[in-house]
Amino acid sequence: MxxxxxxxxxxxxxxxxxxxxxxxxxxxxxxxxxxxxxxxxxxxxxxxxxxxxxxxxxxxxxxxxxxxxxxxxxxxxxxxxxxxxxxxxxxxxxxxxxxxxxxxxxxxxxxxxxxxxxxxxxxxxxxxxxxxxxxxxxxxxxxxxxxxxxxxxxxxxxxxxxxxISMTQGFSRPGETECRRLNLVYDYIFSNYKDNITLNQAAAISNMSAANFCRYFKRLTHRTYSAFLTEVRVNQACRMLIAGKHAVEFISYECGFNNPANFYRHFKLLKGVTPLEYRQQFSPVKI
Structure with a gap:
């Protein structure tokens, strides 16, 4: 973005x-x-x-x-x-x-x-x-x-x-056209993260080739497109885990992961704990 x-x-x-x-x-x-x-x-x-x-x-x-x-x-x-x-x-x-x-x-x-x-x-x-x-x-x-x-x-x-909060403190100040382009991609990802959003689809939203989009996206967001999408999905899962209404396997599919094992791996990598451990941090203490 x-x-x-x-x-x-x-x-x-x-x-x-x-x-x-x-x-x-x-x-x-x-x-x-x-x-x-x-x-x-x-x-x-x-x-x-x-x-x-x-x-x-x-x-x-x-x-x-x-x-x-x-x-x-x-x-x-x-x-x-x-x-x-x-x-x-x-x-x-x-x-x-x-x-x-x-x-x-x-x-x-x-x-x-x-x-x-x-x-x-x-x-x-x-x-x-x-x-x-x-x-x-x-x-x-x-x-x-x-x-x-x-x-x-x-x-x-x-x-x-x-x-x-942020690892980086210096950010470029882009022009209006670049702002519109990246915000379109951002809105598309946020609206469709549950689906299998491909790199080509995201590149098409920005009216760029896949190769140019990859370089462009990483330069502006300091991460790859796939890493960005994964972080959005994991943080959506955090909301559902805290709510405590659904099983972890259901949440993994609901947030766009193709299998629970893949979800567990990415979640632990980004949050430092498993989905179940994360949920327990927000569970009421039983006396």
């Missing part, structure tokens, strides 16, 4: 943007923007793409995205019966002034912003503090907005229980 540039409207005389999303989906276009972004999922589940990472997401996830980091949250359903909900805060790294990061007291922020270029999954005891401050920011006015932003940055610096 190739990301498209999104322009974020900050509003008049506002140093950052905070908004509450409640709609059938979070958007389906792989994109990037110069603003950093705190993204808290209140409701919804599906697969998220951040940089070169593909993973399952669900309610309760809190992520910090760095400037110009490509991303999209592709939700499980796209209708009013399965609404998604999130609180999103977006700010430019220099929103507090071009010299702010040069202050002796702010030297750690540059490191945080650099690390955020790979995306940061925030966990642990500081997570609830950050979420609370995001809710406060929605109704704050005047100087209190700046106080809350500074408090957010302070808690983010103190949050030790977090991990980087």
């Amino acid at each position: 190739n990301p498209s540039l999104h322009t974020v409207a900050s509003g008049q005389q506002r140093s950052y943007r905070i908004f509450h999303i409640m709609q059938p989906h979070f958007g389906t276009v792989w994109h990037y923007h110069p603003e950093m972004e705190l993204h808290y999922v209140i409701r919804g589940e599906g697969i998220r793409f951040i940089g070169d990472n593909i993973d399952y997401f669900r309610a309760g996830e809190l992520i910090l995205l760095g400037a110009n980091l490509p991303h999209v949250w592709h939700c499980r359903e796209n209708n009013a019966e399965h609404m998604t909900e999130a609180v999103v805060l977006q700010f430019l790294p220099e929103c507090l002034g071009s010299d702010f990061l040069d202050l002796p007291e702010a030297w750690q922020l540059s490191r945080l912003f650099e690390r955020a270029r790979k995306g940061i999954l925030i966990r642990g005891r500081h997570k609830e503090k950050i979420i609370g401050l995001m809710y406060e920011a929605q109704t704050a006015t005047g100087l209190q907005r700046i106080v809350i932003l500074l408090s957010l940055l302070k808690v983010l610096l103190e949050s030790a229980d977090s991990k980087s």
